Amino acid sequence: MLLAQRTVAFDPATHGFAFPNAFVNVALTLPTGAQITTAGRCGGMAYAALDYFLPGQPVPRWRSDLYAPSRVPPDSNWLAQYFTSRLYDSFLTGSAAKFVTWSLHSDDPTWVFKGVTRWTKEEELPRVMASIDHGRPVVLGLVVARSLGAIGDNHQVVAYGYERSEDGTVVVTIYDNNTPGRPVTLTSLVDQHDWTASNGRTWRGFFVQDYTPKSPRLLAHDPADPHAAVSAGDTLTLSHVWTGLTLHSHDLPYTHPGSDRLQQVTGFGGSDDNNRWLLAGTAAGSALAHGSVVRLRHVRTGRWLHSQTGVPSPISRQQEVSAIDDDSRDTWRVELEQPGPWLAGSRVRLVHVPSGTFLHSHKGSDPVLTAGQQEVTTIPGRDPDGWWTVLELA
Structure with missing residues (x-):
């Protein structure tokens, strides 16, 4: 008893x-x-x-x-x-x-x-x-x-x-x-x-054990269910798998030599509205899968995720990633580890269709050139720094 x-x-x-x-x-x-x-x-x-x-x-x-x-x-x-x-x-x-x-x-x-x-x-x-x-x-x-x-x-x-x-x-x-x-x-x-x-x-x-609380980093107020399907029309935040930072943009232009002077895209270590992106596909509500082609629109500024051959990034001089008003050229192909539906918990690569390069990030920042945040680029090949996953989904 x-x-x-x-x-x-x-x-x-x-x-x-x-x-x-x-x-x-x-x-x-x-x-x-x-x-x-x-x-x-x-x-x-x-x-x-x-x-x-x-x-x-x-x-x-x-x-x-x-x-x-x-x-x-x-x-x-x-x-x-x-x-x-x-x-x-x-x-x-x-x-x-x-x-x-x-x-x-x-x-x-x-x-x-x-x-x-x-x-x-x-x-x-x-x-x-x-x-x-x-x-x-x-x-x-x-x-x-x-x-x-x-x-x-x-x-x-x-x-x-x-x-x-x-x-x-x-x-x-x-x-x-x-x-x-x-x-x-x-x-x-x-x-x-x-x-x-x-x-x-x-x-x-x-x-x-003695324990004194500490305030941890909070990147998601409502973490996505890893088994949730990702669809066109969803608003999401994307997390860079290897560093854990979030795909982010803010209304500041690149200023480094050779830049396109467009809006910066970075990896951010906090949670705010600048982390949110709208997935635009062929039909709103349609489920996305390996091979789907999408566009990503930055919710707060309305600009589109962009990259362009020949434009160097500010730190590593890889291909720059920015946000642009004109979305006509910028489509991204979903590449999963295995063919199938895109789920929030999946590892995903995003391939910039016009240039064939992969959305990428790595440890590296500059107080001016990237507002102190982590550089985001595209690169020609696949490596572990090209994996992303969905952090929040709505």
Whole structure:
């Protein structure tokens, strides 16, 4: 019989990230070029999930297949960088010292210390339950290591629910970023030392991590359903897959040598009306697919996405992308990874039909030439920086 049961309105499928914690971190590059790496950014993902959840902001709905074959945003993507920053924040808390001290202590009590089992059940578990009772999820440090050499095997998750039974069984519900999209439970019986996770791991114990909120970047107020079909007549925002920035235009002309002096098109790291584009196709409402030809009209200024052979971009000197009043020459062909319908969650390339070049972006900006925003260009061939995906759809 249950004695107590509480759950915060946190749903891993909605408030967690849709890709796993499969990051590889380069800790050191040796003179030979060989790299020493560590795995995972669990603390950064746990902190970031709360950064979005607590103020009621939607997390980016990017899925692992956007980043094939690595399954996670590359280090050039702002979200990957945010996870790294928040991971360091998690290590700089006073509570993070328990990853070291608990890894060196036994499960059982000694003549001085309670040990990991009693610390967890007598001190940390009541803190978890009290916070959840007040409607606030917490970051947990999960401990499995028994030596400093294995300290990297410890883990960080978000706890958002618990159950306590009459027989002494306790179940804690967590968002585990190693298992995206579904709840994971930690269960311990009254006479059990360890905590058994429903995704197959066994943990010695856990503690509540200190957490200070941080305002995350918000690029979409209403993220598109990845399975939604994209149609002519839709208004959308497009996100550059490799850096996570949004296709944007503003009423400032290019001024660099050789430019066409038309309206700038850039990659923008914020959310505003200058990110919205209308898809004009042959018939409004008709579903778009691999091979469809469209035009993109900037909603706020009414100008059309444009490129022209022989006009250099401001920084890389690739083919410039701008916005123009005359739409007669500027059509773009939809190129998906596989023939089929264009869905919001698809990776898509946009091919400028008159020049045969691909809409492209990369890290690079100038305070004057691109208003401090990321350069957008077209290039003759396909590369990873030519992938885009739909961020919002209306």
